[in-house]
Amino acid sequence: MDMNDFNARAAEWDTPQRVKKAxxxxxxxEGAVTLDPSMDVMEYGCGTGLVGLQLLAKIGTATFIDTSEGMLEVLSSKLAQQQLPNAQVCNVDLSADTSFSGAYDLIFSSMTLHHIPDYAAILARFSGLLKPGGKLAIVDLVSEDGSFHGAGFEGHNGFDLAQLAQAFGAAGLAVTHSDVFMEMKRENGRRYPLFLIVGAKAGV
Structure with missing residues (x-):
């Protein structure tokens, strides 16, 4: 999907299937990263906040980032309705915007990395936004045959975990956790494995 598709589908995005996956x-x-109320956290590619909102009560502050205005509008409405003052939303493309700054204890992203052409560059960008000792957690597709998105998709058809671990290392992140933890069923009837990989930035 392109950005117009995400914007158009934002209002109906929170299906029971997506909620369960989130x-x-x-x-x-949460099982791979110790959360605590002092943490400053960023979710990149947050969509309507299905994942991040579940962690919000266990951290300090949350910065939700996406490039879909429609998704962010839905998320902003949720934050207002639930009166969650420790969260903010930002429309920023970190692949292109070099002015955005911050210092985070945790950055996480779910099903976004395969949409980003230069994934090594965005990993380095994430690393630069982490505090010493901070962690990056990525959930995405294990390498697949291209049927997940179908013809015309210009992103990555999943990732090889060994190669991604090398990219984490090149970004200054030591892998602390890596596993395939669930499968995602698509409309084509097939199931696609999802992985979680976590890397830690060196401490002071």
Missing amino acids: QRVAAAI
Whole structure:
């Protein structure tokens, strides 16, 4: 999907299937990263906040980032309705915007990396936004045959975990966790494995 597709589908995005998947993703992240109320956290490619909102009560502050205005409008409405003052939303493309700054204890992203052409560059960008000792958690597709998105998709057909671990290392992140933790069923009837990989930036 392109950005117009995401914007058009934002209001109906939170299907029961997506909510259930987000719950499993949030649980996997929480199982691999120790959360505490002092943490400053960023979710990149947050969509309507299905994953990040589940972690919000266990951290300090959250910065939700996406490039879909429609998705961010839905998320902003949720934050207002639930009166969650420790969160903010930002429309920023970190692949292109070099002015955005911050310092985070945790950055996480779910099903976004395969949409980013230069994934090595965005990993380095994430690393630069982490505090010493901070962690990056990525959930995405294990390498697949291209049928997940179908013809015309210009992103990555999933990732080889060994190669992604090398990219983490090149970005200054030591892998602390890596596993395939669930499968995602698509409209074509096939199931696609999802992985979680976590890397830590060197401490002071």
